[in-house]
Amino acid sequence: MKGLLARMFGVVIVLIGVIALIFIMLWVIPGDPATVLLNDHVSQANIDRLTQSMGLDKSLPEQFFGYMKGILTGDFGSSYFMQQPVLSLILENFPYTLRLTLLAIAFSWTLGIASGVISAVCHEHFLDYLFRGTAVLGISVPVFMVALFLQYLFYYRFSLLPLTYDGSFVSLILPAVALGWNSAGSVARLMRSELMEQLDAPYIDTAKAKGLTYKKAVLAHALRNAAPSVITLMALQLSGMLSGAVITESVFSIPGLGQLALTAVQTRDMPLLQGTVIFTALLIAVGNILADMINTMLDPRLRTE
Amino acid sequence: MKAERKRNTGQELFRACLHNKAALISGLIILLIILLSTFAPLFTHYDETGQDLMNRLMPPGNGHLFGTDELGRDVFTRILYGTRVSLLIALLPTALAAALGTALGICAASFRGATDFIIMRLADIMLSIPGMLFAMVVLYTLGGSLASVVISLILIEWGETARVVRSVTLKLRESEFVEASVSAGAGGLHVMIWHILPNLLPTIIVLFTLNIPASILSESALSFLGIGIQPPQVSLGLMTGASRQYLFQMPWLALAPAGMIMVIVLSFHFFGDALRDILDPGRRTA
């Protein structure tokens, strides 16, 4: 357990680093935020009043710690454009992203793991090349192309599924497949290489020498050993998945965090962008810790550390 | 085995590429794409911004290989010029990210302790923010343009390279041939130049070629959302984004640029995979 706590502490440090980095990039580099916000023909008095109200006149470290304290108490500052607390906006949009991502994860991990295992087991066999080909296709096709293609096919040509998100579960299928398709490819490649490495390990020979047929030896032993590293790498996939979500939400107009960040950039709404990015980093940190926990339970070598 | 002994590693690498079918085919396609896009004027007499509102949204045919877009510009020409941007994006930021990652990775492995901790935590920060969102922050600060897209790609990609380079360098530093070199009196710099860098090269090359698809896909996604490369500059992602509303009537408008992105990404991908098999068939670097 000791190792796990150390790693959790590491993740917290990384989170603080993320907040600091984003703070520097948004508040420091572009110069005085007030002037950036208000257009030029506004009197200096108004600019001063706005600066004062946003607490921008305090020294940078003060602002940073003020912001950090805010985050701990759930106050991510308030959005310029929508005049609402950033956190409430985020919590309003977050469920949509959550549903989309979970569905995409379900789709991509099941497809990825299944094809990875099959192509590893029947190595150098027709199926192996078929799945590897689709996996490479999966990685190389841009997410937005898959999205547009699915829309064209399932809405325009066969009108089976709705064009955009209308609150119903059915309308989430296309976005989930579009988002999951890309990461299914990398999960499949990951699973295949990890499983093949385990299949060459000497303990598989021992299993066969004990009387286990190749098929049983694979499931009983190799999968169990391949699991930890695959799970860790799948957690790392999470950040790629959330990147893809931004595009998928825009194509299927799902009001998720990605859309929020996009509007924040377009309307130059600094606190909103900052809040969304930091919230997403928080999500990923939780994902990593979860993967860590699962691995510690799975792998005895870590448990007795 | 003996015959190839004479050549040094550079020629050996080239000869191995010729033998490996995947590397050969994908290499040729990449070459073709580079030639097509750099000498675009030879292949099309339109220029990429020439508007011809009379025959906008023309289907493919009579002079326009892929038809014309909503402003009557020739789609085929714009794809060629857009490919230039994609190739630039594929090579420039990825190379800089690889260089930055390698330098920081080696520093982290060489000066252990604080430097190592800081560099690795920075790499962790980069890996814990989704690339797209981080790019948005950069584009917000520097404004949407080719330069800011390049900068955001560099910042996104250096983390992974640094982590891999650091672990390979650590393994090399503990190898017996480095210990032999040190026991012969060689200094740190000598060991770095003679033993560490030459053995790192294959790993760096493979990481570089594998990051190229990621860069192209990221740029095209940013431009698709309209926050990456801004008009009048041409980008395949931008073209695909712009033709969204015509998707159902004129699918080729979106299909052509997106298809080109896929072809570029696929060929670099196969080339990277083949290169990895050639350079270190044994070890798995990823």
Next chain:
Amino acid sequence: MSEEILISARNITKSYSLGRKKRHIAVNDVSLELYKGETLALVGESGCGKSTLARLLMRLIKADSGRICFEGTDISALSGRALKPYRKRMQMIFQDPASSLDPRLRIRDIIAEPLRVWRVCPDKTEMERRILDLLDMVELKESMIDWYPRELSGGQKQRVGIARAIALDPELIICDESVSALDVSVQAQILNLLKRLKKELGLSCLFISHDLSVVNFIADRVCVMRGGVICETADTETLYAHPGHEYTRYLLSSIPAIGDDPVS
């Protein structure tokens, strides 16, 4: 074997930290002398600290405490520029032929490296001649100068390692399990080569091994190590005829007798 001491260690200790409280003591208050022209063997099972002791003597790693004297001068505190001259006079031959040669370099550059670091040969032709001379001394074909390590057998790679070690005419050669990774027939060739070179070049040798038969063949004196401590030192004949320490007897009894008396 002259009475003059080439290198000696006094109360050397070295330990590594294993997490917060536990520390693994690899070498525990060890003292030994190596006379000029002698082959001293360090024998013991894996983890007894013999490799660590060798690297301490060569100052590849620093000891926690104790003194190391090379021809009378204390080199335990030296480092950097001051230590460099001693690096020239002590060279090591490693265990695993596959990982002790840089896979990216040709044989010429591997052997030339020490010569280049010390700029021993003024110009290229002199360097080439010296390398070919060294190849000849370790019984390797001259045509192998352009080969890569991956094209050589285990025994041939080990010969390149030996050529590299004697390139600077050192006074002390340290063999860290140099024959353990080799097959019986190749091991015999390398042992003969080491014995012949030691005699021809007047070297002193510190031979590290876990194989008592090999040590019996090549060493003049033997130190038996266990758990970081030298439990017995004697010249080869007396040690094998009537071993003093109980652990040495246990080691000797574990070696299966080959030949005349078949298994009961």
Next chain:
Amino acid sequence: MSDILLEIKNLTVSVRNGKSDIPIVKGVNIEIQRGEIVGLVGESGCGKSMTARSVMGILPGPARKSGEILWHEPDGTVTDLTGLSEKALRDMCGLRIGMVFQEPMTSLNPMMRIGDQVAEVLRIHKLVRNREEAREKVIRLLKEVGIEEPALRYRSYPHELSGGMRQRVMIAMAMIGEPGLLIADEPTTALDVTIEAQILRLIRQMCVSRHMSALVITHNMGVVSALCDRVYVMYMGRIMERASTGQLFANPLHPYTRGLLSSLPRIGKNPEYLTTIPGNIPEAGREPVGCEFCLRCSDDERRCFFERPSEIETDEGHYVSCFMCQRV
């Protein structure tokens, strides 16, 4: 001939590398009687491990085997293992034939408790009715192979044991199915000499007490003299000489065997320089046409270069494949 257990007839194994097929084992004949421990000794790359693995059918992917591996049941029926289906062969493994591997570190599944890994053999071959009986049988065997507090050790994981302990677990795993034959592929190479002596003694006791035969693969003559009744000397995929251990050490006939024994440094008296075998193993594809050893053989003849010597029996049970020995 009644109590023959295993007969390997004209076994050839070749590995496909790119377009060409590289022969590793070139027509090997081995016979193992019941209750006899046979050694297969040779240097690395001579194909001894491939021979053992082809009996169990665990050859690496690109390897192809041909020839016969005949298993003699006590009631006289003979089955050719090479002809069996994967399923049928697996039913033999663990039940009729047990195997111990070289690397105790990696031959055990790091994620499973050692007790469960040993009990798995009982479960696969349905030798026990329930878990409890399996557990009790495993604990008894763990004690027999010399593991203290077997009940406690049952639940520990491989990384918590020393190399020697892990090898004892491997032996228990190979023996729990009460097999007729134990194949040990370099069982003690990765162990220290003191632990090696204990493991060799353990294997010998287990074979004698269970009247079990064993095929021991090794490159170390010490292991042969400590453990084996009869020994086959292998060089570049061929059997050069076979005899009882005593005959081989007392009167080695084949030049390669003589060279091997003279290359060994001994405890006690040693010559100034060891008499070695000149040259080294020719590269794949450049093997000589005649006897494999002719290039490195001091007393060879023209015939050796073109003709492959057939095996002749010099005295009771001592066979050698060499023209020079025929003249004697």
